[in-house]
Amino acid sequence: MRKKIVAGNWKMNNTFQEAEELISVIAEDLDEKDIKCEVIICPPSIYLEMASDYGEESVLSISAQNVSGYDDGAYTGEISASMLEAMGINYSIVGHSERRKYFNETNDQLAKKVDRLLDNNMKPIFCIGEQLEERESGKQFEIVEDQLDKALFHLNKDEFSNVILAYEPVWAIGTGVVATPEQAQEMHGFIRGLLIKKYGNDVANETTILYGGSCNAKNAATLFANEDVDGGLIGGASLKSEDFVKIIESF
Ligand code: 13P
Numbered sequence: 614m615r616k617k618i619v620a621g622n623w624k625m626n627n628t629f630q631e632a633e634e635l636i637s638v639i640a641e642d643l644d645e646k647d648i649k650c651e652v653i654i655c656p657p658s659i660y661l662e663m664a665s666d667y668g669e670e671s672v673l674s675i676s677a678q679n680v681s682g683y684d685d686g687a688y689t690g691e692i693s694a695s696m697l698e699a700m701g702i703n704y705s706i707v708g709h710s711e712r713r714k715y716f717n718e719t720n721d722q723l724a725k726k727v728d729r730l731l732d733n734n735m736k737p738i739f740c741i742g743e744q745l746e747e748r749e750s751g752k753q754f755e756i757v758e759d760q761l762d763k764a765l766f767h768l769n770k771d772e773f774s775n776v777i778l779a780y781e782p783v784w785a786i787g788t789g790v791v792a793t794p795e796q797a798q799e800m801h802g803f804i805r806g807l808l809i810k811k812y813g814n815d816v817a818n819e820t821t822i823l824y825g826g827s828c829n830a831k832n833a834a835t836l837f838a839n840e841d842v843d844g845g846l847i848g849g850a851s852l853k854s855e856d857f858v859k860i861i862e863s864f
Contacts, residue, residue: 615818615819615820615821615843616650616651616821616843617649617650617651617821617837617843617844617864618650618651618652618653618777618821618823618843618844619650619651619652619653619844619845619847619857619860619861619864620652620653620654620655620676620704620738620779620823620844620845620846620847620851621639621652621653621654621655621847621851621852621857622655622678622706622709622825622846622847622848622851623635623654623655623656623657623678623851623852624657624678624711624848625657626657626852627656627657627660627852629659629660629663632656632657632660632663632664633660633663635852635854636654636656636663636664636667636673637667638854639652639654639673639854639857639858640667640670640671640672640673641671642854642858643671643672643673643858643861644671644672646858646862648672648861648862649864650844650861650864651674652672652673652674652861653673653674653675653676653704653738654668654673654674654675654676654851655675655676655677655678655704655706655738656675656678657678658677658678658679658692661675661677661697661700661702662700665700665701665702668701669701674703674704675701675702675703675704676702676703676704676705676706676738677692677697677702677704677705677706678705678706678709679692679705679706679707679709679712679726680692680693680694680697680705680707680726680729680730680735681693681694681726681729682722682723682725682726682728682729683725683729684729684732693729694729694730694732694733694735695733697733697735698733698734698735702735703735703736704735704736704737704738704777705726705730705735705737705738706737706738706740706779706846707723707726707727707730707737707738707739707740708723708726708739708740708741708760708764709740709781710740710742710781710783710786711786714783720760720763720764721763721764723739723764724763724764724765724767727739727764727765727768727776731768731772731775736775736776736777737775737776737777738777738778738779738823738846739764739765739776739777739778739779740779740780740781740825740846741757741760741761741778741779741780741781741804742756742757742760742780742781742782742783742825742826743756743757743782743783743784744756744783744784745783745784748782748784753782753800754800754803757780757800757803757804758807761804761807766811770812770813770816773808773811773812773816773820774816774819774820776820777820777821777822777823778804778820778821778822778823779822779823779824779825779846780797780800780801780804780822780823780824780825781824781825781826781846782796782800782826783826784826785825785826785827786825786826786827786848787827787848787849788826788827789827790826790827791826791827791828791829791832791836792824792826792836794835794836794838794839794842797824797836797839797842798839798840798841798842801822801824801839801841801842802840802841804822804841805817805818805820805822805841808820821843821844822841822842822843823842823843823844823845823846824836824842824844824845824846825845825846825847825848827849828845828846828847828850828860829847829849829850829856829860830850830855830856830859830860830863833845833859833860833863834863837863837864844864845860847860
């Protein structure tokens with residue numbers, strides 16, 4: 614059975630005090646509940662140490678939002694996979710559309726980031742998804758296939774089995790316009806079909822594919838009810854403990 618996951622991407626939000634309050638309330642709340650999925654918190658990097666302390670005492674796993682494509686050395690401002698791994702962080706988001714858009718991250722760079730994570734026994738949460746114009750012109754499948762092909766399909770079967778995918782249509786991120794359950798299932802099914810072709814049934818069926826983009830406490834259950842939607846990568850709604858916990862309870 615593939616893993617069900619709900620991950621909260623906090624992006625660049627919250628002071629240290631607010632972040633600590635948020636994670637402590639989530640950890641405490643979940644402690645009393647029978648949770649049916651893995652829960653991952655992705656705080657800004659300067660809060661990772663604080664968050665990983667909470668992770669050790671609770672059901673929460675912790676993820677970085679980004680990682681360097683370089684091993685180590687003179688790369689001012691970068692954080693390496695080995696640094697994260699040494700702090701007990703097991704995951705990093707890679708290829709979020711905001712990093713592709715505002716920081717011009719290319720598929721080649723993203724492939725290197727994935728490689729560094731895998732070299733350090735970490736798991737990438739790899740984001741893919743089309744822009745509005747691309748969907749309107751019917752190119753969404755082509756775009757997603759190209760992103761997978763250029764940044765991930767150099768991996769062999771063993772390597773790929775450590776990858777978590779997140780389908781995040783760019784038009785749904787932070788807009789309040791969520792993909793319909795049919796649109797989500799259609800794309801997730803398409804992605805799993807590509808994985809079957811590339812890596813075979815076993816790997817494809819074990820790969821967790823998350824949905825992200827205006828997922829909230831009200832719509833999570835109908836999205837997660839789809840066969841190929843294995844959970845969510847949550848932005849805005851992960852900043853409110855009550856909403857985030859409700860999303861987790863949607864399984
Ligand atoms: P929203 O849930 O705020 O739309 O953001 C989704 C996202 O980008 C998660 O990575």
